[in-house]
Amino acid sequence: MATHMTPEQFRRYGYQAVDWIADYWSRLPSLPVTASLEPGQIAARLPAGPTEHGEPVEAILADLSTVVTEGLTHWQHPGFFGYFPANTSGPSVLGDLLCAGLGVQGMLWATSPACTEVETVVLDWLADLLDLPAAYRSAGTGGGVIQDSASSATLVATLAALHRASGGRWREAGVDRRYTVYTSTQGHSSIEKAARIAGLGNGAVRQIEVDPATLAMRPDALAAALRADVAAGAVPALIVATIGTTSTTAIDPVPELGALARQHGLWLHVDAAYAGAAAVCPELRWTHAGVELADSYCFDPHKWLLTGFDCDAFYVADRAGLIEALSILPEYLRNAATEAGAVLDYRDWQVSLGRRFRALKLWLVLRWYGVQGLREHIRRGVRLAAELATAVAADERFEVVTPHPFGLVCFRLRGAGGGEAADPPNEELLRRVNATGRIFLTHTRVTSADGTGRYVLRLAIGAPQTTDEHVRAAWKLIQEQATSVLAE
């Protein structure tokens, strides 16, 4: 072979790949959600290496259909209820395809102007859709940018916070004081990881107590921690509040945390990775009270807003501070537009230099669905979760463990002993439910008022293919397996 694929060959093989995906989506409901295999089984079935002279696309697609697909957990399966949804959709896939075909680099405005300008415009649209603060718009003092994930958004927020807390010394001098970071015990692991990456160490992260009923951060506990740290000579730099924690979708009291941030001059970052998408619905915007106090905010359209990974929407209220923290300009990137200060160069808003045209997929999703289409998607997830929670509560063997404002329901078997004594049956229930291959759930641990950590099942609804019928069937399956577990 040894030659480049011509446009006409690409047309032919492109149709085949599109067909492959359409067929995959059509047969998804008939596949087991998860693969049941041992480590190394897939690797052992792959070729030993590339051939000397290349292979036809048909041979590669054949391996994809057999070997690779058999080794996947199907995140787009209607019975996938694990973790959080990782939505994709037809328009998003088209956007990724077009992005790949264009193959442009958007590191600077000058390296492909439309790549930057479409991103700015689409993130402004998204800020409108979520009714985010005016400061987050490009016409204001801040703006939005696509990060690969909320982990990167948290890291970037941490760096901007350190720049501010150091009065600008951090760029040159590094971490020269005992900076501290605050989140709740329920904050995402990426907050600790960002602190570690930023050179603060895990020891700099204060995991603030939560209200045992809501699992939301306690402002009084935060205030006490801030006082204690300042008294001990530490330098508080950042508060990370969460709207929709990963474990249970708890909502921190952002208005109170924002007031503390202002009082102490700290950077407030709001991590709404999963739940931010809910704010497209006016009736769910109560969950976003206080975001106008945040210096930065992020959510993942790649979780619950029908846009394939990677697409985290990250907003700052003061873009100048962020850019100052992250910019470096080597000679080979100097250009007139940058020096005139008339453009946004997104490489100064992120860790990496290079960036692709990820805004295209968001652009396609927002335009295909329209405002009402996006709202319907979110509303269906919230409604199905509410209906499931009602069904769980109506079965006296079960309890709903936490509030369920979004698409996640956390529940467990009460078990004979209650409390921690009920963990083994719940672990067994999860194992058996997942072993059916018909649905896939994950778990978490929730600490109750008495301090015991209870094993809890998580059922997250949000895949585009998931219908009322799938959720009802899932609950029926869980009930049946529970009957069998409890009979032993």
Add this chain to the structure above:
Amino acid sequence: MATHMTPEQFRRYGYQAVDWIADYWSRLPSLPVTASLEPGQIAARLPAGPTEHGEPVEAILADLSTVVTEGLTHWQHPGFFGYFPANTSGPSVLGDLLCAGLGVQGMLWATSPACTEVETVVLDWLADLLDLPAAYRSAGTGGGVIQDSASSATLVATLAALHRASGGRWREAGVDRRYTVYTSTQGHSSIEKAARIAGLGNGAVRQIEVDPATLAMRPDALAAALRADVAAGAVPALIVATIGTTSTTAIDPVPELGALARQHGLWLHVDAAYAGAAAVCPELRWTHAGVELADSYCFDPHKWLLTGFDCDAFYVADRAGLIEALSILPEYLRNAATEAGAVLDYRDWQVSLGRRFRALKLWLVLRWYGVQGLREHIRRGVRLAAELATAVAADERFEVVTPHPFGLVCFRLRGAGGGEAADPPNEELLRRVNATGRIFLTHTRVTSADGTGRYVLRLAIGAPQTTDEHVRAAWKLIQEQATSVLAE
């Protein structure tokens, strides 16, 4: 609209998008390489927002064809010679398409086993192709992983180096000593950025002098800097050597730098972002002498190996050290496979938690082209660069400024005054050449033995569509414009 795109709708629109790309690639040669427009011009032509009920794909593709495409720099254009190439290819685009369609998350082995196993296998193939050290293979002590870019690879290497230099304290205590990082004056800006992100500050980066003829790092200067820093109480942690610098593709003396790294117990990271691809050709492997001394190594298939951004191949010799530096395991990600230690969880090899199935595009590229196809691609770039350099040297108005072992030629007009006095005509030459819209070049500054920084034109060859004819036409155009500049 307000409804999800069905598989059958996706099939229809997918064909349209494939056609759009095939047509775009076909008409690329007829488009101007760069857009000529003012900041904000594209944004002003986009819709004010998404509609209430959605739009058909045809309307969105129409905007793509007119507004968006007119605002792009076409990185896949045969006349694109700027920066470094950002190759993509038909098989790579198919891989990205299939990755988007599958929509799986590979953060853990358990979250989609084939996503991890294909990546491990493909990175082993790539290590074979480049003849990288045995320690970088998954069967050895290390292994490979895909990062989004070489910037992220450098950051991850910096973190692993700090973990080692601190004897493991860094995870908990953060940056608690004056750690220092060494690279040459020609090292990439991402090295300074990584040091800043890691909390060391720009001040911790020592930019070591280079040999003025080769622009390669001087080992004696590095040794002196290490001695001076240690004497002053600093703690050297990391050396970043470059194979193929961004400015001029200079090659640092890795064997000597590696010996110094061993002697001082420092982490050696080799950044071969652009030039690593050359090692698929046995006759170019001399450029990789000494890589067996490196603790980590990276190169970008998304630059010169026909795989679309983002795809950086990052290797470590000791995966245990890397994983220890970056791992965090919250309850909701606990699973049997991870706890058994039988699998690789790639989230512990990178900054972010989430990751998509990027290995697919690399898998398609390696299998479609085969070993010889990849070599032919590299060899053509190297040959064309050599031929261009010969032509430049034969025109007495010009000089070739640096060696050109790969696909980049650095050259300039000698100008009347020589030295810095010749900068303005070279700047004017670049401006006029790019203004034709027929080709696109960028520039750099090269410091000569007398300490003056000279403005130099860079012409990087490597796009799949670029043929002998395009390079000859480019050189003719440059000569014509030079005649016009020099006549004034």
